[in-house]
Amino acid sequence: MEGAKVRRLDEHDIGAAIALTNLENWGYTRADFVRLLTLSPEGCFVVEANGRVVGVLTTTTYDGLAFLGAVIVSPELRGKGAGKQMMETALDYLRSTGVRTVRLNAYLNAIPFYERLGFQREYEVIRWTGSTATGRARGVRPLRLDDLDGLARFDATYFGANRRALLDLLAEEVPSTFLVAESRGSIRGFLAGNPGGDSCEIGPWVVAPGRGSVSQDLYRGLVAAAGTADVAFSGPSTNEALLEFVRNRGFEEVFRALRMRWGADEFAGDPRGVWALGGLEKG
Ligand SMILES: CC(C)(COP(=O)(O)OP(=O)(O)OC[C@H]1O[C@@H](n2cnc3c(N)ncnc32)[C@H](O)[C@@H]1OP(=O)(O)O)[C@@H](O)C(=O)NCCC(=O)NCCS
Known part of the structure; x- marks a missing residue:
């Protein structure tokens, strides 16, 4: 787009970034953008035109895998190439840092935009909200720093890369709603909840496949620790046990996004162990 330039997002741009993402009601807060900048200080970008921020996107890198999110262009400037310019700058940056695989969760109507940039379809990610009564949680306790x-090793088996930096931040931010399920000295699952307003956003939530009861215990533990039964989270449509869990609890499907991949088909992990993403923009 003529007169538009892509540059790094810094702390001064957070207000403008929130104003843009609010247009889609994505619910980003200052703390969310600070967390994204802490994880990837060089990896978040804006498009500026006539001194005004008119586009934003974030990236978060784990090993050779990066997640891309919060992609938005000001409505009056859409269709003029700003989105593509911003995406190409981000992809060039990621490639230059050694990233081999980029993933994102695309709104269904944005799929052609990403396909034109070389992204391929993987699987659907579903967002749910719900509220249910709970019972007693067995074998679940708050995270300990040791x-x-x-936990990072356990998580990498299912997520596909090392998210230690994200787990460290969550351990600081939400210590009382970061829960671990342990049995006979081994980690079987964990969950981090981020309570805000009347509801609690869940994610990441990772459980070894075949251990549905561990997921139930973590969920019950979270509701007790967060002090609210209203939850929201997004998880992979390929996790059959998760689909059964939301069906049994009568949770409501809010929307679907499509997991897409650019670059090498690496860091696939095992989505059967993923119950909630760390956030649509962070994987
Ligand atoms: C998606 C979005 C970021 C694209 O930005 P943009 O500046 O409008 O896109 P561009 O003008 O750079 O388009 C680049 C190419 O993608 C195509 N494209 C863009 N949006 C498209 C869509 N929704 N459907 C089909 N093609 C699309 C353009 O036609 C163009 O094709 P070309 O290279 O062959 O000319 C912008 O439309 C937006 O902010 N949408 C609302 C928020 C959103 O949905 N974000 C994505 C969340 S996953």
């Missing part, structure tokens, strides 16, 4: 090494 869990983090083992």
Whole structure:
């Protein structure tokens, strides 16, 4: 787009970034953008035109895998190439830092935009909200800092890369709603909840496949720790046990996004162990 330039997002741009993402009601707060900048200080971008921020996107890198999110262009400037310019700058940056695989969760109507940039379809990600009564949680306790090494290894098996930096931040931010399920000295699952207003956003939530009861215990533990039964989260449509869980609890499907991949088909992890993403923009 003529007169538009892509540059790094810094702390001064957070207000403008929130104003843009609010147009889609994505609910980003200052703390969310600060967290994204802490994780990838060089990896978040804006498009500026006539001294005004008119586009934003964020990236978060884990090993050779990056997640891309919060992609938006000001409505009056859409269709003029700003989105493409911003995406190409981000992809060039990621490639230059050694990233081999980029993933994102695309709104269904934005799929052609990403396909034109070389992204391929993987699987659907579903967002749910719900509220249910709970029972007793067995074998679940708050995270201890000395869990983090083992937890990052456990998480990488299912997520596909090492998210230690994100887990460290969550351990600081939400210590009382970051829960671990352990049995006979081994980690079987974990969940981080981020309570805000009347509801609690869940994610990441990771459980070894075949251990549905561990997921139930973590969920019950979270509702008790968060002090609210209203939850929201997004998870992979390929996790059959998760689909059964939301069906049994009568949770409501809010929308679907499509997981897409650019670059090498690496860091696939095992989505059968993923119950909630760390956030649509962070994987
Ligand atoms: C999606 C979005 C970021 C695209 O930005 P943009 O500046 O309008 O896109 P561009 O003008 O750079 O388009 C680049 C190419 O994608 C195509 N394209 C863009 N949006 C498209 C859509 N919704 N459907 C089909 N093609 C689309 C353009 O035609 C163009 O094709 P070309 O390269 O062959 O000319 C912008 O429309 C937006 O902010 N949408 C609302 C928020 C949103 O949905 N974000 C994505 C969340 S996953």
